[in-house]
Amino acid sequence: MTWWTGRLASLDFESTGTNPHEARIVEAYIGLVGGGQPPIDRKPLFISPGVPMPAEAADIHGYTDEFLRELGVEPVEGIGRIVTAVKAVWSDGIPLVGHNIGGYDLTLLNAEMVRHGFGPLIDLMGGSYGPVIDTKTISKHIDKWRPRVNEKQGAHALKTCAQVFGIPWVDDEAHGARYDALISARVAWRMGAIAALPREQRPFVQAGRQDERHLFDDLLCDLPALFRKQRQWAREQAASYQTYLRSPKAGDKQDPAAVIDGAWPVQAAPARQEGTTQEAQEAIAS
Structure with a gap:
């Protein structure tokens, strides 16, 4: 079974800001789709972060301090539930799928785990990460010359990827953890499905600038190989952006x-806290 036709665990967080080392998770969603099995569509988890919600973040996802105090669980309980869900899917060899999950969401989760006494994410599985599929990292590799849509919509934003790969997009439902997570899983599936086509049948996704449909060949591999490739692509993309900024x-x-x-x-979080506190252990076990 190819990775895109197997079971996928779609993940997304809404948070208090754009810096994953400092932001707090306020909404989390992890659902299971694909693999020839019925989907598991859990309700999103709201967390009362214990810090004020910046106006610019509230403008994006709509969650206010009052809303989160009323419906959100305490941070240690919420992070504990997320950790338990992540460990469960990774233990089953199921990949976490998300848009910019390797550039933001998992760093955010790692920071929250350290902050609340769970220890770093890499310790969750005994010193290694489980499988991860980052649709933004993959998009930037297979379609590196894609232009921005406009000043507000980037070339590799989730909405752009959905539009490019033929996934229906509804603006009024976007920027909620559940919606964004499920769209990411559909984008991942579509990327894999295109890779399975003969090159001449693959659509041009670079606005006719050049024919690089062969780059989809890089997706024809198993999950461990795809993990290694994404790690390499992320390094290359960061180096390229750094050169541009300089x-x-x-x-x-x-x-x-x-x-x-x-x-x-x-x-890695700037300040790393070792070990797991008793409260964190109880949150995972409960």
């Missing part, structure tokens, strides 16, 4: 000292 081509964004971390699927 060059005059960046214009107002130019920063000769710019450093882009290419670690994938987790960037």
